[in-house]
Amino acid sequence: MSTLFCLSMLLLICMLLVGGRKGLRSFIALFINFGILFISILFMADPTVNPVIITFIGSVLISCVSLFYINGMNVKTKTALLATGIVFVILLVCIVAFTDRFMIKGFGEEEVAELSMFSLFVGVDFSKIAVSVIVMSTIGAIVDLAISIASPLREIYTQSPSLSRKDLYQSGLGIGRDILGTTTNTLFFAFFGSYLGLFIWFKDATYSLGEIINSKVFSGEMLTILFAGTAVTLTIPVTSWVTAYFLTKK
Template identity: 30%
Template sequence: MAEVPEVDEDYITHSEKARVLSVVERTPAPEEQITLEQTVQLEILTGKFKGQITETINVLSGNSIYELPVSEGDKVMVHIEEYPDSGDYVVYVSDYVRDTYIYWLGGFFLLCVLAIGGMQGLKTIVTLGITMTLVYKVLLPALLAGYSPILITVGIAIVINIVTYLVISGFQRKSYAAIIGASLGVIIAGVLAYTVGSMVRLTGLSGEEAGMLLYIPQGTVFNFKELMFSGILLGALGAVMDVAMSISSAIDEVHRANPLLKSKALFAAGMTVGKDIMGTMSNTLILAYTGSSIPLLLIFMAYDTPLARIINLDLIATEIVRSLAGTIGLVLTIPITAVIAVGMKGK
């Protein structure tokens, strides 16, 4: 599917898919300061120019971060500049086509969920679709329109909680206990992150993407600190929901097996399960945030950067607050959900 063209003052830009038909390579002279020049013949596969054959020059400078060497048969994304007055257009190779294999991987994921989960797997896919719809059709447009990031994210998180638990487990007491426990756990994580983040003066502008939001065409004035905390809330949501349902389900199963158990014994059973989950889920959150920062951590290690310098960087402090606040919210979800689940049993 072709992307909607962007209109500039003198030309219209398109982003389309193309297939590489042939490549002729030339090794430049040393004074040209490039390592290789490819004359690439392309067939455009999508959009207004679909089916047309064109040529472009693909220059490789030896910098593997930015260059895109291509071979015959490759599918690539091309940036097209169309000049309406003359009818001419210029094509540049902008990236590789990656979506085909991503769709295959997504299909394999759905197949695994259905094969192993059966009807529960189907419910999982439904809730995943609802979650993605809420994020991309409600949350992001609301943020782009200038609504309060924290308020809209808390609202979306609670809706995701309710819908997920009710679709997967039905209208049962264990679902209600998990909804309340997970919602409180996420809110605790958000309050902690906001409080500590304000105390340590986090800006929310530690990433390049946040800075780019200053120049978007919509002209929205963002509260970057609140945007950062909304990200923390969403990041903690999945793990907190997992823990809340595990505790609530464990207490429900124990109660079904022995309805005569007192509240204290039910609570102890829930806490036993929670303590087992706590270590692995805490690692999940910490490792998820650490994994995204490995290149930066390697740079710090390579240059023997002092710990005091590292921990006081806005970017690092943000990730630390993010991971610790999320983990604390997860840990506190265990007793909160256990108390609520036991209370709903009325023993």
């Protein structure tokens, strides 16, 4: 506990030195979003509640906190939220359509030994839980990229208000292309880094390449990465168009 407190204070000091008042808000928003996520998980444990609906509500609240509490209510945060919502709906439809086809719900055989002492009759629809996991793993990257495009577009339009909607849209695409490669790599290594122990286990268990690819755990992780990459890619044109439209609407 003392170690966690010291690390939290170190993070707070760094965010205050770098971000000032906004850094403090970012630190507070981190714990607010953690609380939203924790409450969402508690609701998902209730068999009478649809996890997808809870995920949708939780993602909207997390997006609002990340955008409005930290950056205030302005054009860039409103357009970023609208773009996030559009991409989120598209992502949710695709995830629901493809999750059952990939058969990633439930636990893999690599997890059976750890769960053998527990009862698996918990009354929860694991196909919907799989949808919730993918969405929750992706929503942060969507919000981050949306505000990263909306904010510089607003500054560009402030300095050059004579720009047309098409020029602003092209500027947004140019900004997004510069961010896309690093964001995709960040998602890829963040997800795979959390499963480094699993890869070592695959090696020690002498899994062949075909067995690794067909493993439920590996397939679920790859599906999350692919959906996250697709959502991040879609966020660029959607945010660019929405921001350019509202900035030049007058």
